[in-house]
Amino acid sequence: MADKYSPAEIEAKWQQRWEADGLYHADIDPKRPKHYALTMLPYPSGDLHMGHWYAMTPADAHARYMRMNGFNVMFPMGFDAFGLPAENAAIKRNIHPKEWTYANIKTMRQQMRTMGNMFDWRREAVSSDPEYYRWTQWFFLQLYKKGLAYRKMAAVDWCPKDNTTLAREQVVGEKRVCERCGTPVIKKNLEQWFFRITNYADELLHFEGLDWPEQIRTLQTNWIGRSEGANVTFKTEGGDEFTIFTTRPDTLWGATFMVLAPEHPLVAKVTTQGQKKAVEDYVSEATRRTDIERESMEREKSGMFTGGYAINPVNGERVPIWTADYVLMTYGTGAIMAVPAHDERDFAFARKFDLEVRPVIQAPDAKPLDGKTMTEAAAHYGVMVNSGPLTGTNAEEAVKKTVAYLEKNKLGKGAVGYRIRDWLISRQRYWGAPIPMVYCKTCGVQPVAESELPVVLPDDVEWKPTGESPLKLHPTWKQTTCPNCGEAAERDTDTMDTFMCSSWYFLRYLSPHYDKAPFDPKEYDYWMPVDVYTGGAEHAVMHLLYMRFFWKALRDLGIVEGHEPAMKLRNQGQILAGDHQRMSKSRGNVVDPDELVRQFGADTVRAYLMFGYRWSEGGPWSDENIQGVVRWIFRVWSLFTEGAGGGPRNTAAGQKLCRKAHQTIQSVTRDMEAFEFNTIVSALMELTNVMQEAKDAGAAGGPEWMEAQDILLRLMAPITPHVSEELWARGGKKYSVHLQGWPLADETAAKEDEITLVVQVNGKLRDRITVPADIGENEAKERALASEAVRKQLEGKKPKQVIVVKGKLVNIVV
RNA sequence: GGCUCGGUGGCGGAACUGGCAGACGCAGAGGACUUAAAAUCCUCCGAGGGCAACCUCUUGUGGGUUCGAUUCCCACCCGAGCUACCA
Numbered sequence: 001m002a003d004k005y006s007p008a009e010i011e012a013k014w015q016q017r018w019e020a021d022g023l024y025h026a027d028i029d030p031k032r033p034k035h036y037a038l039t040m041l042p043y044p045s046g047d048l049h050m051g052h053w054y055a056m057t058p059a060d061a062h063a064r065y066m067r068m069n070g071f072n073v074m075f076p077m078g079f080d081a082f083g084l085p086a087e088n089a090a091i092k093r094n095i096h097p098k099e100w101t102y103a104n105i106k107t108m109r110q111q112m113r114t115m116g117n118m119f120d121w122r123r124e125a126v127s128s129d130p131e132y133y134r135w136t137q138w139f140f141l142q143l144y145k146k147g148l149a150y151r152k153m154a155a156v157d158w159c160p161k162d163n164t165t166l167a168r169e170q171v172v173g174e175k176r177v178c179e180r181c182g183t184p185v186i187k188k189n190l191e192q193w194f195f196r197i198t199n200y201a202d203e204l205l206h207f208e209g210l211d212w213p214e215q216i217r218t219l220q221t222n223w224i225g226r227s228e229g230a231n232v233t234f235k236t237e238g239g240d241e242f243t244i245f246t247t248r249p250d251t252l253w254g255a256t257f258m259v260l261a262p263e264h265p266l267v268a269k270v271t272t273q274g275q276k277k278a279v280e281d282y283v284s285e286a287t288r289r290t291d292i293e294r295e296s297m298e299r300e301k302s303g304m305f306t307g308g309y310a311i312n313p314v315n316g317e318r319v320p321i322w323t324a325d326y327v328l329m330t331y332g333t334g335a336i337m338a339v340p341a342h343d344e345r346d347f348a349f350a351r352k353f354d355l356e357v358r359p360v361i362q363a364p365d366a367k368p369l370d371g372k373t374m375t376e377a378a379a380h381y382g383v384m385v386n387s388g389p390l391t392g393t394n395a396e397e398a399v400k401k402t403v404a405y406l407e408k409n410k411l412g413k414g415a416v417g418y419r420i421r422d423w424l425i426s427r428q429r430y431w432g433a434p435i436p437m438v439y440c441k442t443c444g445v446q447p448v449a450e451s452e453l454p455v456v457l458p459d460d461v462e463w464k465p466t467g468e469s470p471l472k473l474h475p476t477w478k479q480t481t482c483p484n485c486g487e488a489a490e491r492d493t494d495t496m497d498t499f500m501c502s503s504w505y506f507l508r509y510l511s512p513h514y515d516k517a518p519f520d521p522k523e524y525d526y527w528m529p530v531d532v533y534t535g536g537a538e539h540a541v542m543h544l545l546y547m548r549f550f551w552k553a554l555r556d557l558g559i560v561e562g563h564e565p566a567m568k569l570r571n572q573g574q575i576l577a578g579d580h581q582r583m584s585k586s587r588g589n590v591v592d593p594d595e596l597v598r599q600f601g602a603d604t605v606r607a608y609l610m611f612g613y614r615w616s617e618g619g620p621w622s623d624e625n626i627q628g629v630v631r632w633i634f635r636v637w638s639l640f641t642e643g644a645g646g647g648p649r650n651t652a653a654g655q656k657l658c659r660k661a662h663q664t665i666q667s668v669t670r671d672m673e674a675f676e677f678n679t680i681v682s683a684l685m686e687l688t689n690v691m692q693e694a695k696d697a698g699a700a701g702g703p704e705w706m707e708a709q710d711i712l713l714r715l716m717a718p719i720t721p722h723v724s725e726e727l728w729a730r731g732g733k734k735y736s737v738h739l740q741g742w743p744l745a746d747e748t749a750a751k752e753d754e755i756t757l758v759v760q761v762n763g764k765l766r767d768r769i770t771v772p773a774d775i776g777e778n779e780a781k782e783r784a785l786a787s788e789a790v791r792k793q794l795e796g797k798k799p800k801q802v803i804v805v806k807g808k809l810v811n812i813v814v
Numbered sequence: 815g816g817c818u819c820g821g822u823g824g825c826g827g828a829a830c831u832g833g834c835a836g837a838c839g840c841a842g843a844g845g846a847c848u849u850a851a852a853a854u855c856c857u858c859c860g861a862g863g864g865c866a867a868c869c870u871c872u873u874g875u876g877g878g879u880u881c882g883a884u885u886c887c888c889a890c891c892c893g894a895g896c897u898a899c900c901a
Contacts, residue, residue: 172896172897173896173897174897174898214818214819215818215819215895215896218817218818218819218896219817219818219895219896219897221817222816222817222818222896222897223896223897225897225900227900227901229901244901245900245901246901247900247901248901259901301899324899325899326899326901327899327900327901328899328900328901330900331900331901332900332901335901336901337901338901339901343901344815344899345899345901346901348899417900417901418900419897419900537895538895540896541896611826611827611838611839612826612827612839612840613826613827614826614827617820617827619826619827620826622825622826622840624825624826624840624841625825625826625839625840625841626840627839627840627841628826628838628839628840629839631839631854632838632839667830670830674830678826678827678828678838679827679828679837679838681838681839682827682828682837682838682839683837683838684838685838685839686837686838689838756834757834758833758834760833760834760881760882762881762882763833763880763881763882763883764882765834768834800881801881802881803833803881803882805833805882808833808834809833809834809882811833811881811882812881813881813882
């Protein structure tokens with residue numbers, strides 16, 4: 001008698017059994033090839049939501065697939081527990097961040113267990129544990145010693161709501177808002193810690209050997225923003241040298257004024273007595289403007305003539321020097337030559353202040369440019385005109401020849417500019433790893449001794465943000481002694497950007513409790529690098545870039561080997577609410593996975609998330625579509641638990657089933673490799689349908705039937721681990737289905753012996769004929785020409801050409 | 815403005831290397847079972863025309879290459895993401 005499919009019962013049962021047996025423990029085993037499957041770890045900001053399920057369960061399915069293929073698979077999980085999300089949630093509820101975070105971790109751990117994933121929980125790492133952040137601090141010290149961490153005063157991005165500085169990468173969107181809370185950021189002059197990610201700008205552009213999505217590589221490449229050009233040294237009339245960066249050295253003869261950033265050190269010096277007041281006013285206004293909300297900033301050009309002049313080194317011309325805030329102190333040299341005829345921004349500036357526009361590049365087939373009448377800059381390349389010795393040089397070589405000319409005459413040289421800035425890692429927040437540095441009145445900045453780590457984050461702090469670092473307000477915490485001279489000194493009271501914690505978490509999974517180093521070298525040697533990394537594309541220029549930088553820095557420190565931490569990257573899309581909006585509590589459109597698990601079981605939720613969407617795309621949640629998967633699992637259940645049904649043995653049906661089963665192995669295997677889970681589930685549904693047909697035809701119980709059952713359960717095991725295990729056990733097979741090998745397709749069995757040949761006339765479908773699969777070209781042609789429908793179409797006309805595509809079609813051209 | 819990705823039935827989505835467009839599902843229609851409903855099962859299901867065999871149209875729009883284009887090329891429209899005074 002068939003009993004009812006009861007997911008709640010069987011899922012709990014198997015989860016307990018797997019746990020008790022340590023079925024998913026990943027231990028070093030030199031006899032088996034390893035596979036490190038990593039999925040991005042969650043912030044413990046509250047409940048586990050649909051996005052976590054969508055990211056983690058297909059990743060789990062793939063990890064399980066690798067395991068069935070003979071790999072020793074490690075699939076660890078942890079919590080990115082420090083940082084703003086947890087802290088803000090805690091503030092809102094007036095609970096201490098530590099209490100809130102650890103309570104959430106406890107709940108989320110339980111929720112994650114209901115997914116039925118093959119996480120090895122013994123390897124769990126929590127970044128807010130002292131045994132974890134001890135090593136985050138240790139890494140900071142290593143970077144500091146290598147000169148990759150430095151402190152400087154700079155105009156930095158500040159979030160007025162979260163009361164902290166942010167890295168450039170964490171300021172997003174048109175309105176330049178805080179990545180976490182959406183508040184427009186402002187600029188503040190502060191002394192902060194930075195990591196020299198710019199040292200690695202060039203290397204980070206290289207993705208050789210990495211199987212990463214094009215999209216991520218493009219985003220990172222654009223973010224790094226490499227541009228080639230030249231540095232050219234100009235002299236002021238007063239004799240001071242200053243260097244400008246340009247990507248268009250070929251326009252050097254068209255420079256009609258110079259622009260210095262308002263913060264440029266030379267501004268004060270070149271300013272004449274007559275312009276002094278006006279320039280000082282402009283500079284202070286420009287500096288103040290960076291403090292005002294960015295939103296109100298207009299694109300209208302502003303600037304002030306300094307009264308000073310520079311000498312153009314290529315032609316000795318006297319060029320006026322201006323200062324304007326459209327030139328940024330943080331890019332290039334903070335100074336430019338302005339070529340209004342060929343640069344949009346310079347053009348707008350020149351028109352506004354009535355400065356000369358002089359064309360020096362001419363497009364070959366266009367009317368000669370006239371600086372007086374031009375209405376927009378001509379930014380294209382072309383033939384150089386009015387350019388002294390280089391006049392006549394054409395587009396392809398103009399830039400190169402100019403650089404060569406500059407170098408030969410010692411006027412400048414080729415140079416490369418990058419858009420990326422150093423990574424600002426200081427945060428004026430409580431819930432993070434304290435920066436392990438000490439300030440001594442006599443010895444200056446001193447690193448905490450490694451033996452003193454971790455610098456423990458105190459609990460008894462007024463942790464609500466005030467704009468000052470909470471640790472600064474603690475009565476005693478910051479008081480310490482100088483590691484160098486032993487006199488009284490003060491600790492750094494900022495904490496580290498949580499992206500620092502997540503830049504190395506995959507190394508901590510190797511040995512989360514190891515206390516001699518950040519990781520156990522034995523584990524490292526076996527498991528690293530990460531073979532497959534899965535997660536959201538929104539981390540393209542944050543976590544995914546930081547992580548690569550961090551790894552390269554560790555490599556140069558001799559801590560790790562190899563150039564990249566994760567070889568293959570796959571991104572999932574986002575699950576939206578049914579109304580195509582992002583799920584959010586404020587919109588009230590959140591679908592609770594716990595509720596769905598109660599209603600349908602984890603297997604159904606897993607299978608639906610894999611079936612309903614192209615994984616890389618995501619899409620809106622649908623309560624209706626999940627019904628298809630509910631029915632499918634139920635049909636599979638019935639197929640295995642109901643009696644074989646009577647009827648005579650039907651060999652044709654059995655053969656068809658056998659063929660379908662082996663074809664399904666082929667397609668599911670192919671799609672697993674490609675992370676295309678939706679077509680995996682539909683292929684499994686098709687196989688189920690053919691099994692039903694075979695059963696109705698009386699083939700149940702036969703050898704093909706038994707084989708198909710075996711194949712279906714193995715193929716389903718990664719997708720729906722619980723029901724597969726249950727039906728596997730009920731079939732009297734050896735525990736566990738998850739320890740079985742992935743089925744191998746028998747090519748001969750999968751082969752069709754008859755195929756449908758498409759017959760076209762002039763590329764239009766006219767007939768379909770059933771022929772033996774191995775039909776020869778000539779015979780196919782003959783049979784097609786013999787077709788009734790074709791003869792009707794031809795009306796006696798002679799075919800001009802007949803194209804035969806083996807196994808596919810015959811096209812008759814008249 | 816720049817870069818990137820995408821646009822296929824009422825809906826989610828298939829289509830491997832240029833070769834039957836719409837697999838697999840959802841929703842819908844009709845039928846079986848039932849006192850009835852739910853569940854389940856069977857049939858139909860891109861649009862238009864035709865009693866029918868069948869014909870015509872159809873993968874954002876317009877061109878092109880090809881025996882043949884959802885797939886390749888060009889232009890344009892629309893949407894999403896990233897970026898934005900980066901010289």
